[in-house]
Amino acid sequence: MTSSTVAAVTAAVGAVMDPELRRPLAELDMLRTISVDGGIARVEIALTIVGCPASDRIRADVEHAASSVAGVSDTEVSLTVMTPDERHALTDRLRGGRVARTMPFDADSLTRVVAVTSGKGGVGKSTLTANLAVALAQRGLSVGLIDADVHGFSIPALLGLVDEHGRAPSPTRIDDVMLPPVAHGVKVISIGMFLRREGDDGVLPAVAWRGPMLHRTVSQFLTDVHFGDLDVLLLDMPPGTGDVAISVGQLLPHAEVLVVTTPQTSASDVAVRSGLVARQTGQRVIGVVENMAAMTLPDGSVMEVFGSGGGAAVAAALSVDQTADVPLLASVPLSPALRATSDAGSPVVLAVPDEPAARAIAALADELAGTRRSLAGRSLPLRTR
Numbered sequence: 001m002t003s004s005t006v007a008a009v010t011a012a013v014g015a016v017m018d019p020e021l022r023r024p025l026a027e028l029d030m031l032r033t034i035s036v037d038g039g040i041a042r043v044e045i046a047l048t049i050v051g052c053p054a055s056d057r058i059r060a061d062v063e064h065a066a067s068s069v070a071g072v073s074d075t076e077v078s079l080t081v082m083t084p085d086e087r088h089a090l091t092d093r094l095r096g097g098r099v100a101r102t103m104p105f106d107a108d109s110l111t112r113v114v115a116v117t118s119g120k121g122g123v124g125k126s127t128l129t130a131n132l133a134v135a136l137a138q139r140g141l142s143v144g145l146i147d148a149d150v151h152g153f154s155i156p157a158l159l160g161l162v163d164e165h166g167r168a169p170s171p172t173r174i175d176d177v178m179l180p181p182v183a184h185g186v187k188v189i190s191i192g193m194f195l196r197r198e199g200d201d202g203v204l205p206a207v208a209w210r211g212p213m214l215h216r217t218v219s220q221f222l223t224d225v226h227f228g229d230l231d232v233l234l235l236d237m238p239p240g241t242g243d244v245a246i247s248v249g250q251l252l253p254h255a256e257v258l259v260v261t262t263p264q265t266s267a268s269d270v271a272v273r274s275g276l277v278a279r280q281t282g283q284r285v286i287g288v289v290e291n292m293a294a295m296t297l298p299d300g301s302v303m304e305v306f307g308s309g310g311g312a313a314v315a316a317a318l319s320v321d322q323t324a325d326v327p328l329l330a331s332v333p334l335s336p337a338l339r340a341t342s343d344a345g346s347p348v349v350l351a352v353p354d355e356p357a358a359r360a361i362a363a364l365a366d367e368l369a370g371t372r373r374s375l376a377g378r379s380l381p382l383r384t385r
């Protein structure tokens with residue numbers, strides 16, 4: 001067979017994307033010997049680790065790519081594993097020259113970091129964060145989501161990342177690099193991916209950690225998880241102003257903050273406090289989202305289960321003594337569809353995009369995607385001659 005057929009197979013196979021690393025196999029140095037003999041392509045691929053969970057998918061994609069080359073009638077794929085040195089070179093390349101265990105999301109990073117916080121629990125912060133992440137990914141942005149609500153994690157289930165037993169997938173590890181599972185185009189990491197039940201029907205162990213462990217967990221999510229080049233990193237914060245809020249404030253002082261509240265004043269008072277604490281660490285409150293707002297019933301009447309005005313009140317309180325007002329960015333109505341799709345792990349912005357709650361979240365995503373973060377405090381890539 002001509003060398004041009006081998007070259008064509010090499011190009012086709014090299015362009016296959018690694019489903020976890022989301023880069024072409026050639027770029028990841030995973031191609032080994034490739035030959036074509038009597039119309040049969042023989043392709044050897046070096047996987048990153050033994051038992052790589054993506055191996056079946058890689059094999060199938062490589063087979064398909066090689067078989068689509070003119071002159072190839074059949075493909076035989078053999079899978080080997082990288083040597084420790086090869087793997088080391090790969091993880092170095094993934095870090096893009098960054099020293100191991102350093103945080104890529106510093107003040108000079110091009111990734112916009114947005115922490116979604118609330119004063120009270122149960123106001124719908126995680127539900128909104130999950131849907132906002134998916135809506136931003138739908139808009140073509142590269143999106144990461146850290147479930148920083150370590151004690152009350154819920155993001156894997158909200159994004160449909162759990163199996164019928166409620167198990168979330170474990171992130172693949174390549175040496176000290178963790179690859180985040182991807183749901184609906186969003187790269188996700190959560191403590192729920194590291195906990196294991198005893199048996200299929202067992203209960204997940206509770207996370208009962210104090211501050212230092214919580215700090216270490218959030219810090220590891222930020223340093224050891226390979227998110228790649230992100231446009232936006234969202235953090236689903238635990239409610240209130242506790243240990244994780246303080247840790248995130250220390251680790252990401254340049255982060256922007258979205259404050260979620262309900263229209264109820266008891267929720268809005270405490271939401272103001274969470275915004276003020278974030279601001280004390282240097283973070284900037286970019287807006288308020290009111291959730292569980294008035295819903296319109298089929299007969300046209302409007303039901304305000306949680307009253308009204310909480311979102312505007314929080315925005316007004318957080319605007320006091322500021323050079324620019326903190327806006328009320330969205331008001332998401334109470335929505336049985338949002339509740340049901342969340343329980344089903346199928347984000348409402350995808351499942352029922354015409355639902356008023358989905359439209360409100362989509363508008364919020366448009367607003368965020370269309371605005372840029374403040375350059376204040378960032379060193380700009382300018383040089384004097």
Ligand SMILES: Nc1ncnc2c1ncn2[C@@H]1O[C@H](COP(=O)(O)OP(=O)(O)OP(=O)(O)O)[C@@H](O)[C@H]1O
Pocket residue numbers: 118120121122123124125126127128149152154238239291292293332333334335336338339340342343357
């Ligand atoms: N707009 C809405 N309409 C109807 N139900 C909603 C809405 N927003 C959230 N919910 C439901 O409210 C409940 C609480 O939501 P969620 O878990 O997102 O709150 P949370 O603020 O993240 O809570 P916590 O921080 O305590 O984990 C969930 O059952 C969710 O499905």
